Amino acid sequence: MKCEPYRELATREVDATPYATSLIEGHRDFGYSLETALSDIIDNSITAGAQSVALIADTAADEAWIAIADDGSGMTEAELIDAMRLGSKNPTHKRAAKDLGRFGLGLKSASFSQCRCLTVLTRRNGKTSCARWDLDRIAQRNEWSLELIDNPELVKGHHLLPETGTVVVWEKLDRLSGGYTHDRGKRAEYMNSEFSRAERHLRLVFHRFLEGTKPRVKLLLNGRRLKPIDPMASSHAATQKDPEEILRLRQGDVVIRCHTLPHHKRMSQEEWDEIGGPEGHLKSQGLYVYREDRLIIAGGWLGLARQTELTKLCRIAVDIPNTMDAEWRIDVKKASAQLPPVVRERLKRVVERFVGTSKRTYRSRGQRLVDETRFPIWNRVQKDGQIVFRPNLEHPIFRSYAEQLPEGLREGFERCLRIVGAGLPIETLHAELVGNAEAVTADETSEHDLKVLVCSLATTLMENGVAAEALPDTLQSNPFLRVRWEAAAQILDDFLRTRVS
Template sequence: MVSGEDVVETIRLKPDAGLVKSLGAHYSLESAIADLVDNCLDARATKVTIRLLTETDRLVQVQVIDNGTGMDGAAADKAMTLGHRREYAINDLGHFGIGMKAASFGHADVLTIWSSKDGATPVGRRIRRTDFSKDFSCEILSDEAAADAKAQRKRVTGAGRGTSVVWSELRGAYHGANTEEARTWMANAERSLRSHLGVTFHRLITKDALTIEILVDEVQYADEGIGMPVRAIDPFGYARSGHPDYPKTIVAESGGQKVALLCHIWPPKVDIPGFRIQGKSGERFQGFYIYRNDRLLQVGGWSQAANSSVQRQLARVVLDDESAIGFFLTMNPEKAGLRFEPIFRDALAHAAAADGTTFDAYLKDAETCYAEGNRRVSKRQPVIAPKKGFAPKLRRSIEAELPLLRSDSLNLQWKKLPEGEFIDVDFSNSTLWINSRYRYLFAPERGSLNDAPLVKALLFLLTHEVFEGSHLGPKDKDNISLWRAILSAAVTAEEEMRGE
């Protein structure tokens, strides 16, 4: 045992600058940029523009520009100081004082900020990862350069006030073996970023409290480009609950601390953005959705409080209680998921709703809803199999939803028909012809056998039954006449409305 008498001196140990080299190791590009958006929100920004700038199609610079309150020189120095924890307001998303540096150095060797605050001279600061990792040095940039950055920010956001964060000398961005590969990587990166930001900030975007735009362009043309808004992706955006008794609030309690869990059950057999996120199956997003000040910190996952399974894929739980973080849950610096403390898992075992529903009962209800949804599918009548003209993804979706008649198949193909006609039924060859005169309305790129999947899916659902009999009966012939008349009128109106 060491007693107080054994202490002979107290020294102050400064952090070793070498720790900078490990900063940001766990940040993805999407989570790193989301962390920068958090800083924008803490600065009361209502508009954030993210610019992914390229040279010969390779990503070379990332800019995050906001219209927030901005910083003066003293505030900028503190922002660039590793571990500096300012006085956080109750609604602030910042927490540790390392987010901007860690997020930036996870992807770039040079971090530059430009900022303007009302009544203060515009400022610029730059830190280089190699120098910062030796002695935490930071470069002060000229007033003239800061004024130029302010002018650029005003062109981008409409406000000179605010902050621009710039990453350069990027590390880890895929440059591609050739131009096509580089463009594909860039397109996928933008798509993933839009999806991540759309779900992370969906509440704020929906409430019009925040507008996020993303621009991908070559550096020399960026100032002429216009960013496209990020759309909100609501992970609870179903039209009707999958179970009449849900959503339902279940309360967990321990040590006098309570946390409310709003338990949802998605409707079965729904595959829309919100259930499917980043193009991935909704099965991967069952579990807890944890919010802090309307910012989504965790997108699904049971965090060892329950087991994932196919049968539980409709179950999603909202935890929206600031006080739970630090007691039941621990947040990591990347804000990419939280650690659930043992005390929370214990409390969950005894949690219950006002009507006595336990958390285990909720999971069973979700499993039952999923099972019943699958049983309903088995009652659907077999349909003719899709063949030529159907995109592979569309064919797979039809096969997953409907049993198929393997004795025959249906083709949907383009052919020149008389002007004013849209479809023609070729019963003997099991083919539905679509007038190629109007192909440009639905498939501008033309030439692909599997183009216009939406139009073809609708036509398949409308007409497949007439191809499943041994002959065309009077009702079938009447339906074909009806479809021809209405669809021909519709495609003519479509062409007129587009001014073609």
């Protein structure tokens, strides 16, 4: 077969510059929310070495506006122009350590997702520079024409500019009106609710920067300093921490730290609710991925485990450097990522071990229900691969009462107890425990009933050879009595004194 001679392709070049209006409008729809947009701007402030970042939101004005002001390094005019350019950084280029940027799109895309007018004022070495993108102006001209403003002192937000630093101003907040374009009161109410949600997000995402007596960054919202929310409860004395594991890869180290949160009874209600967040602890368990100390993923197991009530106190912090962005597929918003195969394999083993330990801890607590020395009111029974709970008919309080009944009534009494056991509202209990387990509690008992229970148990234990001095420890091991021990202890003291005398 005769081969055709090699021929080069004949090519021509034509101008295929993107239409300015179409492209820049497309940058509004990367999926940013208010909280992720604000986070992206704050990333730039932290990368610029800011020690203080102030968010100012004037939601009540006729034309609402938002400003993010920092005391970072500021920019020269040439640097400002470059920063305002879309795609100003190549994501494949090596970044400085602790650089929180990614594509060079965040400032623009995050801002455009919320507003139609983006103005940046910046000052370095006493020289102020100012530039603006106005999407309405671009739509009119359909050209890439960045405005440089020579009299920045007239620009909204200029009074917020420090001696060195940067102010980002959002105006024409069409995406934040909630549809209440002509109702200023409703619009302000909607915007304030959005900022309330964004506040929690910022406290969580940047918590490592906000922590400590000398935090790396102070973050303020309308003059109020934001406090960090640590999802690991790292500083709580009852938090259990496993030794860290380090996965060393060519692109850098992945550091894995497993935490088990304290039981809700060992935390204040405010602490418990704050760490659990609006969706609760069941939804907030799982992996927390940090990129240069900035939280990227907050909870969920990424397919490595199921969210269950038994594992809702499990948190695993995973730290990665910015050199792994491509492998983790960090998105533009820096709000999602994917596990690289080699990391997934290691994390799978870590999660299986960690989650297994947590489940065994819960199950060991459950097994204590069948410890005969504790005389449980309910017995936990495995039957045909399922678990059922039955009233313990041999419990001293039941036996004592049954023995006082005529012989003909005892079977009826025991039948009533069995019906109570069979009638447990399992589905309702399951729904309550999954949705709000910490709110489910035992009913109160009367002083007389508690006295009868303590005396019956103490009598039975002593008849079975338990010494009087060992009774407090033995009875206190009963979960029912443990939570009522102050009253139960007094009843036991009176019982022992009466018995001795």
